[in-house]
Amino acid sequence: MADVTFMGVPRQKIPWFPAIDYARCTFCMECDAFCPHHVFERQESAPRLVVANPNNCVVFCRACAKTCGPDAITFPDKPEIIALIKRVRKEEMVK
């Protein structure tokens, strides 16, 4: 995944991926069952679900959060990420 970009920006420079609120998560695994990009990973020991592959997450996709009954998945602020992408693109162009 190292050479993957989003809008010309290296994926690993874009902090867009889900965060699990373990105080709410019931480990129903609906999000993991849904996500085709293997962002989540199940574990034998606690916590039984982790965000193992954050850079696999499709930038601006929040579909897993929309499957989450206990509302335990959050994403960063979209306008902030858009501003960051534009800033990095400008820096890359200067180089």
Added chain:
Amino acid sequence: MKHALLSCTGLDKPEGSLAREVAILAADATGSEIICPVLLNRAPARYRKALSENALIVVDGCSTRCATKLAGRLETKVVRKVLISDAAKASRMPFEPTLRLRTSGVALAQAIVDQLVRDLNAPAVAAEPSSAWETPAEFLVVTHDKFEFRIPVVDYLFNENDCWARVSEGVARVGISDYMQQRLTDISFFDPPKTNAEVEQFGELGALESAKAVFEIASPVSGAVVAVNAAVVENPALINEDPYGAGWLVEIKLAGLEQDEALLLDGAAYADIVKRKAAED
């Protein structure tokens, strides 16, 4: 107008209690019949008449969307959906997480119903048909396994979130790509944005639902929503049938196309993205 009202009955969750109250108030406000999901599951014949004569309003308590999943098994058309957890947040009113609703919970339920009734009464702003919006004639085709994904060669601009914009005289018509409609499979519901809503580039332009997923429409351009495709609201299958033509979703009066274009792709560049995504699927 009378509808059938299929609601979450989550007895063990505060959102379920709120959903139940919303269903009761909405049934009163619209003269609709409440469909109990438990009884519907156990004895569907009980509701055969109501479901054959009325369109459905679906009320989900949380994102598990049990009522939506039940509605997906029915032939009845869904005209409106309410997701209580989102509606409570959107109302900005206090929501006490208790199973037994207090005065504030009943007030919140009433506010959600008032909004529902306003939405039901607000007609979609239809766009005038125009000869400028002919379906594209020439496509690039990306093949992967048995799938073929078509991408118009000219006139369409894409973002990496699989949404397109086609611009004419300061207005962009917006839809989703052939690749995304095939990934979602049969689209059963289009929750449109409000007309006149201002949207930033990549901002949310409503959502599409299929049995597989809920897809947030990421706007390829910034501006104001000036029209919603009423035909697609009525029949979301149009998106699957003709994603670049009759299945368009909204029109946006452009606010800054020149800036937006820096983050948009032409057909050939988007075809490369589709190739990569299809290989990763």
